[in-house]
Amino acid sequence: MNNSLIVTAYSIYLPVALLLTFYVARSLFKNSKVFMIDIFNGREEIALCTNRLFEVGFYLLNVGFALLILHISDGILTNRELIERLSYKIGGFSIYLGISLFLNLYLFFRGKRKSSEHRMRTEIANRQLGVQ
Amino acid sequence: MWSSSIMNYNITAYSIYLPLAFAITIKVGVSCYINGAHYLVELMQGNTQLAHTINRYLLMGYLLLNLGYTAVTLSFWPGIQSALGVITSCSFCLGCLMLLLGVMHYFNMLITYLIRKKINNHVSPLKLQVL
Numbered sequence: 549m550n551n552s553l554i555v556t557a558y559s560i561y562l563p564v565a566l567l568l569t570f571y572v573a574r575s576l577f578k579n580s581k582v583f584m585i586d587i588f589n590g591r592e593e594i595a596l597c598t599n600r601l602f603e604v605g606f607y608l609l610n611v612g613f614a615l616l617i618l619h620i621s622d623g624i625l626t627n628r629e630l631i632e633r634l635s636y637k638i639g640g641f642s643i644y645l646g647i648s649l650f651l652n653l654y655l656f657f658r659g660k661r662k663s664s665e666h667r668m669r670t671e672i673a674n675r676q677l678g679v680q
Numbered sequence: 681m682w683s684s685s686i687m688n689y690n691i692t693a694y695s696i697y698l699p700l701a702f703a704i705t706i707k708v709g710v711s712c713y714i715n716g717a718h719y720l721v722e723l724m725q726g727n728t729q730l731a732h733t734i735n736r737y738l739l740m741g742y743l744l745l746n747l748g749y750t751a752v753t754l755s756f757w758p759g760i761q762s763a764l765g766v767i768t769s770c771s772f773c774l775g776c777l778m779l780l781l782g783v784m785h786y787f788n789m790l791i792t793y794l795i796r797k798k799i800n801n802h803v804s805p806l807k808l809q810v811l
Contacts, residue, residue, distance in 0.1 A: 551764055558767060594722070597715040604711050605785040612778025615771040666800075 553624040557634055565614040565641050569607065572645055576652060577603045583656040587663045606652060613644055689760040697770045701750045701777055706743070708781055712788075713739045719792055723799065750777060 577599055584595035617637060624630050713735060720731035753773055760766055 551762070554764060594718045597718050600715050601712065601785070601789060604708055605782055605789070608708065608778045608782030608785060612775045612780075612782055614775070616775030616779060618771040618775070619768045 551623075553627075553630050554620055557620060557624060557630055558618065560634055561618065561637055562614075564638055566611065568638075568642065568645060569610045569614060572649060573603060573606050573610070576606070576649060580652075580656055583660055587656075587659040589663065589667070602652065602655075606648065609648060610645055614641055617641065689763070689766055690757060693757070693760055693766045693770050694754060696766070697773055698750070698754075700770075700774060701753075702747065704774075704778065705746045705750065705781070708785070709739055709742050709746070712742070712785070716792075719796075723792070723795060725799075746777075746781065749780070753777070 580602070581596065581599055584599045585592060588595040588598070617640070620633060624633060716738075717731065717735055720735050721728055724731040724734070753776075757773070758769065760769055
């Protein structure tokens with residue numbers, strides 16, 4: 549078993565995966581504040597808290613998965629194999645990251661839609677009450 | 681010689697894993713404790729003291745559950761035979777812990793959302809009737 553190539557693989561994979569997670573999370577949650585404030589009708593405190601809670605969950609799920617799939621079970625013999633393994637791992641992790649990004653986006657858009665529906669319903673109810 | 685080297689690798693792995701796992705668990709718990717306080721105040725409809733008491737109980741339960749899980753993991757740890765194994769098994773167990781925490785976290789947020797929805801549905805027709 550050629551250990552040095554495996555160590556190289558780990559030391560390339562881990563920083564790439566962690567930086568990728570960090571970058572995606574930062575850009576996602578910097579922009580999601582707008583959604584959150586909209587969902588919570590401008591109540592900024594609870595909106596920012598929700599944003600932070602989602603951020604914690606996102607980091608946990610993605611860094612956890614990145615660490616979980618770190619293990620390379622059989623030895624790497626050549627440089628070519630190293631590159632292939634690395635690209636397989638990093639690619640798989642990026643796909644997972646993309647799926648969880650879209651899941652979060654879906655939740656944000658759904659919340660936005662629900663809150664605007666709710667607002668419209670209360671507005672209509674208020675208007676009907678006003679007419680009566 | 682052989683068994684002592686196995687034991688040494690395992691002890692190295694534990695001394696890396698335990699502080700990291702405890703730090704992550706406690707950091708996530710405190711973050712949820714601080715950010716979830718607003719939710720609980722809203723769920724308890726403004727009863728701040730009750731909300732804070734419940735929040736503290738929730739934090740305590742969370743810490744007991746997860747630190748207990750972390751400690752129990754050690755007894756299922758495989759024997760490590762190389763320095764590389766230390767990294768691999770540490771990262772695997774940390775990954776398991778973090779995924780578990782993440783899934784629990786999202787599940788909790790789902791439950792909070794459902795309770796909020798229930799309260800809103802209960803309150804809004806009443807409000808309309810009163811109006």
